[in-house]
Amino acid sequence: MLTQVGLVFGSPLYMSPEQSLGLPTDQTTDIYSFGCALVESLIGEPPFLGANSFATMVAHQSVRPPKLSDRKPDVNFPRRLESLVACLLEKDRTLRFQTFGEVKEELEAVLFALNAERAARGGESATLPAQPRKISVPRGTTKTKAFKPVFLDMQWCQVTDSDMACLSHFNKLERLQINYGEVTDAGLAYLRDLPRLSFIKIGSNKMSSASIDTFAHMPALRRLIVGTHNWPIAMRAKLAAEMRAKNIQFEGTDH
Secondary structure, eight states, X not given: OOEXXXXXXXXXXXXXXXXXXXXXXXXXXXXXXXXXXXHHHHHSSOSOOOSXXXXXXXXXXXXXXXXXXXXXXXXXXXXXXHHHHHHHTOSSGGGSOSSHHHHHHHHHHHHHHHHHHHHHHHTOOOOOOOOOOOOOXXXXXXXXXXXXXXXXXXXXXXXXXXXXXXXXXXXXXXXXXXXXXXXXXXXXXXXXXXXXXXXXXXXXXXXXXXXXXXXXXXXXXXXXXXXXXXXXXXHHHHHHHHHHHTTOEEEXXXX
């Protein structure tokens, strides 16, 4: 996966919340991706799988990671392994393991406990690995905090009206960039009441004059960049006039 601030590259199936937002990344980003791969190896499917790439990225940002036992109730997963996965997939990167060294030690601890349990149950004199030293796991790793993004850069996703409906729940969202997709007047209307949305950059493909009213009534909108190449000249002029009347900085582009 490759990430540059403001741009998003990578597979949505293994993308951390901060990576899907185009934010700076570090080792904890890779640790999150490792957690996704680990879950897939344990239960045969990734932790988050939406109807499309956009929905999958939103799930990484806002949906609680699944418990292994919920996905595979016929398998008795060790409680410590469940806690390990929860820590790997924390939305807040500060609550994840901070290094792969910590991850390795905790994996060894899980393996030690599992082998010890098997040996005791079977009455075997199994040769066990050395008892791993106990590491300090960040507090709160068994709970996943709700993630409320303030900036979403979806310039490379095919965004639909159903995706826009998901965005209507992000009441802390301040900046939104969408260049492609099938956003209609109805889809844009889902964003009408977001209290902090101050910046929008959006490609206009299926929007019409009804969207002008939606833009004009967004409570916090201060800057709007809209692709107007397929809008009639009169509609472009009306949009520009409405934005000026609301003291909204407006820019119409040809893409």
